[in-house]
Amino acid sequence: MSNIDELQRRITMAMDRVASGLDKIGSAPAGPDPEMMQALEDERTANAQLTERVRTLKARSEDELAQLRAKVEEGAARMAQLDSDLQRVRRANAQLSEACEALQQANAEGVGDPHLINKAMLAELEGLRAARAADVAETSAIISALTPLLENATDEETA
Numbered sequence: 001m002s003n004i005d006e007l008q009r010r011i012t013m014a015m016d017r018v019a020s021g022l023d024k025i026g027s028a029p030a031g032p033d034p035e036m037m038q039a040l041e042d043e044r045t046a047n048a049q050l051t052e053r054v055r056t057l058k059a060r061s062e063d064e065l066a067q068l069r070a071k072v073e074e075g076a077a078r079m080a081q082l083d084s085d086l087q088r089v090r091r092a093n094a095q096l097s098e099a100c101e102a103l104q105q106a107n108a109e110g111v112g113d114p115h116l117i118n119k120a121m122l123a124e125l126e127g128l129r130a131a132r133a134a135d136v137a138e139t140s141a142i143i144s145a146l147t148p149l150l151e152n153a154t155d156e157e158t159a
Contacts (some may be wrong), residue, residue: 078141085134092127099123 099120106113 028039074144075141076135078144082134082137082141085130085137088130089134092123092130096120096123096127 043100099116099122103116103120108118
């Protein structure tokens with residue numbers, strides 16, 4: 001019997017707590033909490049700002065990536081030109097060597113052939129032109145590599 005009285009007392013206390021909770025719910029304002037609405041609006045503003053920053057950073061990184069790709073392509077084109085010029089120098093030097101050898105043989109036989117002399121001179125001129133073109137291409141590649149470094153150094157000195 002004492003067990004039943006104890007259970008009845010606990011049930012009554014639980015019912016009282018439920019009733020007081022319902023009273024509190026009934027007295028709560030029906031609209032949204034203004035502090036919660038302000039916090040929500042603040043979070044939306046912060047989210048919009050972060051989204052804008054991400055968009056700006058993404059656009060900036062895409063621009064920088066495009067510039068880097070352009071520089072790489074330009075460097076590759078310069079290296080291809082330099083390689084082409086160096087191949088030209090090698091061919092001209094090979095022609096010059098052949099012409100000089102033929103000229104030496106003609107002189108050894110005592111037959112000075114003006115055609116061989118002209119051919120040797122033309123090969124030498126082509127070799128000089130090719131060497132100059134290779135020098136120009138190499139200088140251009142060096143200048144294009146050093147220009148960004150000099151610009152960065154100038155920017156750091158002014159900062």
